[in-house]
Amino acid sequence: MESATLTEEWKRVLWKSQPYPDNYVPPEVFLASLQRNAHFRPYTYWPLVFLACTITQHVSVILVFLGTFVRLNEHLLDPRTLIWACIASFLVCYAMWILLDRGKRHPNVQKSGDSNSKNHLKTLKSSIMVFLTLVSLSPVLRTLTAATSSDSIWALSAVLFLLNTLLADYTATNNAQHGEIHSRLTSVLSMNAAISASVVLASRLSTDISVFALILFAVLSFVLYPIMKPRLQGLSTGLWLFITAALCGFAVYLLAPLSTTVTAICAVVLFSITFVAPMLLVWAQKYKNNIRGPWDVAVPKVR
Amino acid sequence: MERLNIAMVSDFFHPAVGGVENHIYSLSANLIKRGHKVIVITHSHPKGRAGIRWLLPSLKVYYIPFVPIASSATLPNFLTSLPYLRTILLREHIHIVHAHASLSSIGHEAVMHSHLMGVRSVFTDHSLFGFDDAASILTNKLQVGNLRNVDAVICVSHTGRENTVLRGQMFDPDPDDPTKLKMRNNVYVIPNSLVADRFKPSSPPPSEILTIVVISRLAYRKGIDLLVATAPRICARFPNVNFVVGGDGPKLIDLLQMREKHRLQDRIELLGAVKPNDVCSVLSRGSIFMNTSLTESFGIAMLEAACAGLYVVSTRVGGVPEILPPDMISFAEPDEDDVLRAISEAVELVSAGKHDPFVAHERVRTFYHWDHVAQRTEKVYEAVMKSPQMDLVERMRRTMGLGRFAGPIWTIILVVECIFFLFLEWWIPRDDLDYVQCDTWDDARFREIAKDAERTCYKSVRDPQGQGEERGSSVSL
Numbered sequence: 001m002e003s004a005t006l007t008e009e010w011k012r013v014l015w016k017s018q019p020y021p022d023n024y025v026p027p028e029v030f031l032a033s034l035q036r037n038a039h040f041r042p043y044t045y046w047p048l049v050f051l052a053c054t055i056t057q058h059v060s061v062i063l064v065f066l067g068t069f070v071r072l073n074e075h076l077l078d079p080r081t082l083i084w085a086c087i088a089s090f091l092v093c094y095a096m097w098i099l100l101d102r103g104k105r106h107p108n109v110q111k112s113g114d115s116n117s118k119n120h121l122k123t124l125k126s127s128i129m130v131f132l133t134l135v136s137l138s139p140v141l142r143t144l145t146a147a148t149s150s151d152s153i154w155a156l157s158a159v160l161f162l163l164n165t166l167l168a169d170y171t172a173t174n175n176a177q178h179g180e181i182h183s184r185l186t187s188v189l190s191m192n193a194a195i196s197a198s199v200v201l202a203s204r205l206s207t208d209i210s211v212f213a214l215i216l217f218a219v220l221s222f223v224l225y226p227i228m229k230p231r232l233q234g235l236s237t238g239l240w241l242f243i244t245a246a247l248c249g250f251a252v253y254l255l256a257p258l259s260t261t262v263t264a265i266c267a268v269v270l271f272s273i274t275f276v277a278p279m280l281l282v283w284a285q286k287y288k289n290n291i292r293g294p295w296d297v298a299v300p301k302v303r
Numbered sequence: 304m305e306r307l308n309i310a311m312v313s314d315f316f317h318p319a320v321g322g323v324e325n326h327i328y329s330l331s332a333n334l335i336k337r338g339h340k341v342i343v344i345t346h347s348h349p350k351g352r353a354g355i356r357w358l359l360p361s362l363k364v365y366y367i368p369f370v371p372i373a374s375s376a377t378l379p380n381f382l383t384s385l386p387y388l389r390t391i392l393l394r395e396h397i398h399i400v401h402a403h404a405s406l407s408s409i410g411h412e413a414v415m416h417s418h419l420m421g422v423r424s425v426f427t428d429h430s431l432f433g434f435d436d437a438a439s440i441l442t443n444k445l446q447v448g449n450l451r452n453v454d455a456v457i458c459v460s461h462t463g464r465e466n467t468v469l470r471g472q473m474f475d476p477d478p479d480d481p482t483k484l485k486m487r488n489n490v491y492v493i494p495n496s497l498v499a500d501r502f503k504p505s506s507p508p509p510s511e512i513l514t515i516v517v518i519s520r521l522a523y524r525k526g527i528d529l530l531v532a533t534a535p536r537i538c539a540r541f542p543n544v545n546f547v548v549g550g551d552g553p554k555l556i557d558l559l560q561m562r563e564k565h566r567l568q569d570r571i572e573l574l575g576a577v578k579p580n581d582v583c584s585v586l587s588r589g590s591i592f593m594n595t596s597l598t599e600s601f602g603i604a605m606l607e608a609a610c611a612g613l614y615v616v617s618t619r620v621g622g623v624p625e626i627l628p629p630d631m632i633s634f635a636e637p638d639e640d641d642v643l644r645a646i647s648e649a650v651e652l653v654s655a656g657k658h659d660p661f662v663a664h665e666r667v668r669t670f671y672h673w674d675h676v677a678q679r680t681e682k683v684y685e686a687v688m689k690s691p692q693m694d695l696v697e698r699m700r701r702t703m704g705l706g707r708f709a710g711p712i713w714t715i716i717l718v719v720e721c722i723f724f725l726f727l728e729w730w731i732p733r734d735d736l737d738y739v740q741c742d743t744w745d746d747a748r749f750r751e752i753a754k755d756a757e758r759t760c761y762k763s764v765r766d767p768q769g770q771g772e773e774r775g776s777s778v779s780l
Contacts, residue, residue: 012461012624012625013625013626013628014460014461014492014494014601014622014625014626015625015626015627015628015670015671016628016670017675021682022457022491022492022493022679022682022683023488023489023490023491023492025486025488025490030465030486031465031468031469033465034465034469290434290435291434291469293462293465293466293469294462294465294620294621294622295431295432295433295462295463295465295466295598295600295621296433296598297433297524297597297598298526298597298598298618298620298637299597299637300526300528300529300532300595300597300637300638300639301636301637301638301639301640302528302529302531302532302639303532303639
């Protein structure tokens with residue numbers, strides 16, 4: 001059947017019997033609603049670098065932690081210094097948190113300072129509780145894996161830290177600006193992996209106090225810092241870049257005396273995460289081919 | 304046209320219930336009515352449904368002993384079904400294998416193997432798939448390889464065809480201009496259909512109450528979230544509107560919670576799973592049918608509702624806009640407010656008496672008929688039988704064209720399949736096969752025997768002494 005001889009226009013309906021064969025392909029209408037790369041915004045390099053800083057920071061925090069552990073293990077660092085440093089940084093961060101909170105809450109809610117101070121008291125109480133629990137647990141943790149060989153511990157902690165890096169929540173959400181933190185399952189898993197890794201590492205240390213110092217440091221860097229991070233990111237670009245650079249520098253500084261090879265590898269890793277990986281992503285975009293059409297599962301809009 | 308022997312192959316068939324199952328059965332029954340011989344090949348079901356069974360209009364069903372892994376689909380393994388398929392296709396003298404549904408691995412295997420026995424292949428795709436999730440990507444890759452050498456593809460809607468063409472990459476280089484791609488001309492659109500007599504409207508008792516019917520699997524893909532969000536708002540806006548919801552699924556909990564929270568127990572009735580036979584009686588309780596699917600290839604439920612005289616409100620997704628003329632259905636975007644608007648308009652339209660169920664029924668009756676579907680499918684078979692069969696070299700050349708990695712893999716599968724087939728030819732020679740001798744179904748003879756059997760049954764109930772003898776005679780039937 002020739003379409004030129006047909007007078008009736010082809011319609012995209014099934015209920016009407018049309019004088020066209022069933023395998024007729026309407027030239028204009030066919031696949032007219034196909035969208036390629038709809039709503040596609042190409043990435044640009046520098047914003048990506050800025051976003052990649054989150055990952056760089058995360059990796060540097062792990063490296064700083066490992067550097068600290070090695071120092072503690074080889075008695076190059078006094079655990080008391082570490083404990084004091086932890087307490088000091090906790091207080092500084094807490095003060096910052098309150099300041100940020102107050103700055104945000106000021107315009108809309110005029111809540112009484114009463115509940116605020118109650119909150120502080122609560123925080124203080126629970127932090128002392130955590131502190132004491134860790135103190136009392138540290139002898140147990142020190143001998144926890146005494147029967148396990150060190151090689152297994154290194155492997156285990158490496159796997160756990162890898163898991164932590166893979167599952168961590170790197171999104172710079174605006175949710176955190178509203179004061180509530182939506183932690184997803186993966187970020188909880190990631191935190192647990194990091195804490196488990198620190199516990200197995202801590203069990204290699206020789207004294208109770210160094211175990212305690214390391215676990216305290218782990219709690220600060222793997223539990224409290226990730227909560228703080230999105231806030232800092234939202235605060236100012238300059239500060240964020242400065243923190244990233246400082247953490248990277250500190251990680252390299254801690255590792256440098258221990259081993260040149262490791263330092264070099266870590267420096268390369270940090271550099272490539274920050275600068276090379278975004279470049280790869282920008283380059284790979286030209287292969288993007290996203291097809292959308294009426295067959296896609298619609299997203300229901302429900303209030 | 305001449306009489307054809309057709310084998311429908313799919314994982315989805317009676318005793319399982321669903322759209323594809325119903326489609327295969329109805330199409331087969333109507334092809335038989337048109338004088339063809341049709342058999343169905345599917346996997347076995349628990350409680351001993353394996354082997355050969357007959358369904359009513361002389362439809363022979365082969366239940367091959369494969370165990371389904373999930374949702375009635377068998378494990379895709381390319382080769383294990385070949386011994387069964389070879390024997391069945393040869394002994395039944397099959398000309399055309401017609402596979403159904405893209406998630407049915409037996410169907411795909413039949414399409415793959417059919418050329419070995421010199422049998423032609425047709426594939427019907429019933430569903431829509433996206434392109435961006437892992438499951439879709441995997442099935443699409445399988446589909447590209449399997450449909451590379453199929454003789455014809457049938458889709459149930461125009462949207463479905465666009466989707467299938469993209470998923471199966473059914474385009475070849477244009478012979479005039481090799482840089483361009485041209486769609487294959489063996490992709491057809493033949494809609495689903497329904498038996499209009501089973502969905503007759505009933506005149507509702509005169510009452511102020513207007514009932515909205517929802518019959519759907521209660522799953523995310525069916526947009527139950529939209530129903531949960533809009534139902535309380537509709538109930539609040541129209542005090543004379545009630546809901547009847549039929550179906551079961553993971554989202555039932557959400558519906559129950561919504562009903563509890565808004566205290567709508569007397570306004571929203573939840574029926575649970577509805578048997579296919581009861582669908583019409585549920586539909587006849589209402590005057591508006593609401594469908595909130597997020598994706599739908601054809602939407603047979605809406606057609607059934609329209610046929611039963613209900614006014615249909617649906618989300619504008621997939622192939623739904625194609626199935627009914629605009630004055631029998633109204634559309635909403637998948638958005639809570641827009642669904643509310645569409646339902647409100649429908650309620651006003653129906654309350655004003657502007658929708659006549661009997662006129663709607665008569666119109667749907669003229670739109671869809673299984674006989675038309677069978678005729679159109681017959682035309683596809685005819686075109687396939689006329690087209691030249693590809694030889695093995697051509698097949699391998701086309702398979703290699705699948706891609707740098709996929710091409711060699713699929714070619715290896717093709718070669719292994721051929722070797723396996725040669726082994727089977729040696730192991731179970733064709734001369735040893737038990738060929739079906741009598742291909743014609745004598746309807747008069749069947750009726751005679753059926754009547755006879757009925758009489759003996761009746762007698763055996765009346766006369767318990769003669770039971771043993773009667774049982775013997777009924778077995779010999």
